[in-house]
Amino acid sequence: MDTLSALVGGFAIAFSVQNLQYCFIGVTLGTLIGVLPGIGSLAAVSMLLPITFYLEPTTALVMLAGVFYGAEYGGSIASILLRLPGTPSTAITCLDGHPMAKAGRAGVALFVTTVASFLGAAIGIVILMFFSPYLAAVARNFTSAEYFAIILLGLIGASTITNGSAFKALMMVVVGLLLGTVGTDLSSGAQRFTLGATTLYDGFGIVVVAMGLFGISEIIHSIRLSRSALTDQRIALRTMIPTRQDMREFPMPALRGAGIGAFIGALPGAGQTIAAFMSYAVEKKLSRRPEKFGTGAIEGITAPESSNNAASITAFIPTLTLGIPGSATMALILGALLIHGITPGPNLISNNPEMFWGLVASFWIGNIILVILNLPLINIWVRLIQLPYNYLYPGIIVLVCVGVFAVNLNVYDVVFVIFFGFAGYLLKVYGFEPAPVLLGFVLGPMLEENLRRALLVHRGDFWAIFERPISGTFMAMSALLLLWMVVSAVRSLRRGSRRT
C-alpha cells in the first residue's frame, strides 16, 4: 500500500525528538487553552506564529496543528464542569454535559467525550489519509449554490436545538441572524448597523459572541445561585466508568458525529462549531426520546464531541490540498507555511511528502498524547477549574477578556464580550436560550453571502439552485425536513389535545 508506506515514512519524521517535543507542546498547550474559557486556538496560534519563524516548517506545522486540535479536547472539560464552553465549538456540549455533571456523572461525561473525541479524530485522520484527493475534488466543485443549500439544511435542522418553546428558539435564531449582519456588507461594501463606529466595520467576532453569551452570562447567572458543590467533585478514574446503557448508546452517535464532522470540516468556510451543532441536531432528530436532550443525554455529548474533533482534522484537507484555508485559524497555519516559502496547493502532497505525512503521523501521536492527558491525567485539568468560586469566576472573566483582546488587540472586543454577557444573562432570566443565537450568528452571514453570490452568478434565477444536482438534493432534504417538522408538530398537538 502506497499510503501506508508513506505513513511509515511520516512516522519516522514525526518521531524525531524535535517534532515529538513540539507535538507534545502543541497538544498540551491546546488542551490548556481549551480548558480555559476565553482563550481559543485563534488567539493561541496567532501568538505562537512569530515563534514558528525559527522552526523547521514541518515542526512548526506539527505544533500549530496540535494547538488547533488539542483545543477541541480541552474545551469540553469546562463545558461539562462549569457550563462555560472552553471553545465556541464545545458550547453545545454544555447542554447535556453539564446536567450530567450535576447528576454526579461528571467522570462519565469526561470519559465519554474523550473517547468520542479520539474516535472522531481517528476517523478524521483515516479520511485525511485515504480520501483527501476525493474529498478535495468534491469540495472544489462546490459553488455558492451548494454552500447555500447545505447551510440552509443545517440551519433548519439545527433550529431544533432547544428544550423550551420552539417559538422562542426561532426568535433567538432571528436575533443571531441580525447580529450576523452587523458590519461591512460583502456585496455592496455598505456599512450595516455599525452606527458609524469603525470598530464594527468587521462585525462582531465569533469568540466575542460565544464567550459573552455562554461564558460571561453563566458567571453572572451563578452569582445569584447558592454555591453548588459541583466543582468539588473528585474525578477519580473509578467514577469515569460508564454504565452498560451508556456503552450501548455510545457507538452510533459517535460514528454519525464523526461522519458529519469529517464532511463539514472538509468544506472550506464551515468549521467545527457548525459540525458540532449539526451533529447535535441530527442526534436529537433521530432519537427515540428527544425530550431527554438537555437533561444529560449521552448522545448529546458524544456526537458533537466526535464531530468537532473529526472536523478539526479534516479542516486540513482544503487547506493542504487546495491551498484554501477554511477558517481564520487555518489561514494563520497556512501563513506559517508561507513564511517558510511553501505555498499550499494541489501539489503540496507530491512536492512536500515528508511534511504532509509527517503531519499526518503527528496527528496520530498527538491524539494519543491527548487521550493520556485527558484520561489518567484529567485531574490536572480539572483542578485548574476547581478553585473556589470567588477566585475561579473573577479569574475566568479576566481570562475571557484577555483572550478576546489577544485576537485583535482591540479594547472594544472586551466591551462587547461583557455586553453579550449581560445580554445572555437577561435572555436566560426570561427563558430564552443562547444556543440558537450563536447558530444564527454563525450560519446567517454565510447563508446570505452564498445566496447572494449564487443569485449573482445565475443572474437572479433562484431555481438554478434546485437544478444543480448537489444543491438540488440538499434543497429537497431541507424541504422534507421542514415538512416532517410540521407533520410531527401537528401530530404532537393532536396527541396533546386528545390527552387533555
Place this chain on the structure above:
Amino acid sequence: MLNRRNFMIASVGTAMTMAGPVSLRAQAWTDQPVIFINPFSAGSSVDVVARLIADNMTARLGSPFRVQNRTGASGAIGVEAVKNAGADGLTFLVGSSGSMGINPSRLPDLPYDAREDFVPLSHVVSFPQAVCVTPAKGITTLEELIAMARERPGELRFGSSGTGSTAHLAMELLQARAGIEMIHVPYRGGSLAIQGLIAGEIDVATEGLPSLPGQIDAGEIVPIAVTSEARSPNYPQVRAIAETIEGFDTAAWILYFAPAGTDPAIVETLSAELVTSVNDAEVKARLEEIGAVVTGRDQAASAAFHAAELEKWAEAVELATR
C-alpha cells in the same frame, strides 16, 4: 554600515551615562523597542514582509524592532492606533494599499486622514496581482480576455477578495480603460475567489501573486496578466497589463508611515534604514521568493507615490460605486 552600527552603540552608551536633550532623543530611538503596527493578521503576506524587515533591523541595529498585529475594521483599528500613539518616535505603521490607499475614499467614517495624519517613510515592496482564468477557458492573454468580454458585454464574471478590495478595484480600472463590462462577484477572501474560479462559478479572478504558485504550478489556474507596471520576476512569461494598456499599475503595496509630527531626523533615519533592509541580499531574496517586488523608495519618492495612489484609487472607487 559598520559606522552606523558603531554610532548606534555609541549613542546608546552615551544615553545611558549622560542626561540631556540630545542624548535623550538618541535613547528614545534606539534603547526602547520600536513597534511596527500591522493592521492585518499574522501570517498574511504583509505580515511576512513586516517581520522580515523587523528582524533584519533588529540584527543590524542592535535594538529591538517588533511587529504588532492590531487587526479589525478593515485595518482602521491599527492605523488609528498609530495615529493615537503620537509622534513618540517608537510607533510606526505598516501601511498597505487597502488601509492607506483605498479606504480613505471608500469608507466615510475613517478615524484617520491618510494625508494629514501621517508622513510616508518608504514604499518598500509591491505585490503584483495576477489576473487568472481556468485552462478550460482556452485563453492565455489579456487581449483574448478583452476580446471575449467585448463579444459578450456584461456576461463574464470576475471574482475578488471583496467589494472595495485591491483586486476588485484593479478590475474596475481595467474595465474602464479597456472599455469592457463584466459582473463583479465578491468573495470573503482571495483564496475563496480562487476556489470559485476553479469550481467554474466565475470566469476570471484577480488575486495577489504570493498565494497563487500552488495552483498555478498544478495547472489549475492560468495567470494571463499581472497588474504591476513591470512583469513579476517569478513569472517572467506572464505579461503586465501595462504592455496592453499603457501606464496601468494596480499592484498592492506596503508603505511604512510615521505619525505626523514625528521628528524629521527620525523620519529620515528610519526611512533610510527601511531602504537598507529591503535591499539586504538575504531579505531581498526572501521577499522575492514570496512574490514581492522590492521597490525600496526613499522618502520623497514614497510621498509622491502615495499621493498618486490616493488619487488613482479615488477614481477606482468612483468607478465602482457609479
